[in-house]
Amino acid sequence: MNLLEKTLEYIFLPSCGVCGKLGEGYLCKKCGKELNKYAICSKAYLQFKEKSKNEIYIKDNIDRLHIFQYKELIRKLIIQYKFNNKSYLYKTFCEFIVKNKKAFDFIKSYDIIIPVPMHNKKRALRGYNQSELIAKELAKKAKIKMFTDVLVKTKNNRVQSSLNKEERKNNVKDVYDLVNKEKIYSKKILIFDDIYTTGATIEACKKEILKADIKQLGILTLAKD
Numbered sequence: 001m002n003l004l005e006k007t008l009e010y011i012f013l014p015s016c017g018v019c020g021k022l023g024e025g026y027l028c029k030k031c032g033k034e035l036n037k038y039a040i041c042s043k044a045y046l047q048f049k050e051k052s053k054n055e056i057y058i059k060d061n062i063d064r065l066h067i068f069q070y071k072e073l074i075r076k077l078i079i080q081y082k083f084n085n086k087s088y089l090y091k092t093f094c095e096f097i098v099k100n101k102k103a104f105d106f107i108k109s110y111d112i113i114i115p116v117p118m119h120n121k122k123r124a125l126r127g128y129n130q131s132e133l134i135a136k137e138l139a140k141k142a143k144i145k146m147f148t149d150v151l152v153k154t155k156n157n158r159v160q161s162s163l164n165k166e167e168r169k170n171n172v173k174d175v176y177d178l179v180n181k182e183k184i185y186s187k188k189i190l191i192f193d194d195i196y197t198t199g200a201t202i203e204a205c206k207k208e209i210l211k212a213d214i215k216q217l218g219i220l221t222l223a224k225d
């Protein structure tokens, strides 16, 4: 190994995104246990299984899976991820999701994952779309596709977190557009967003996606507020 290789290995050695520990991937065992305290995905998944088993599952009912409860440590990490330039945390979140069999099986049952889009201007300002980073990594691990050219954001609206429930609903009205809808024809589509609060964003995206003739629609969010 030459000096360059050694340096590269040192720089790119994965460390735990929560505590910085080296040698245990992007999420160390200890922090994995800590994150697990906030995991609600198992519960939601069971509800979804239960529903289909009892055949009260109806066609336009949508399977939802939230990975974490949005509070304490999770809240802190997501805020750092979105606003403090800690984009590398997507690897930590994905490592947790992939290791959670129920969550990962849920993702693998879809053909395509579509992250909630961000307006180009905002994306340029932040440098990344936090939902897209996670969706891309999950798609890679689950061997499904990620499309960012089907659902687009046409208006640069206000940030949802500063608004109340009614304002949120109006704020996301007509800001998303479905394009290239033939790309998702007859496919199982999973919409991904980071935080689920009132559901206004997801509802607006869902409305657009359902304009295409798809086979199934699911919702995945990193955390539920």
Ligand SMILES: [Zn+2]
Pocket (backbone or CB within 6 Å): 016, 017, 018, 019, 020, 021, 027, 028, 029, 030, 031, 032
């Ligand atoms: Zn750790």
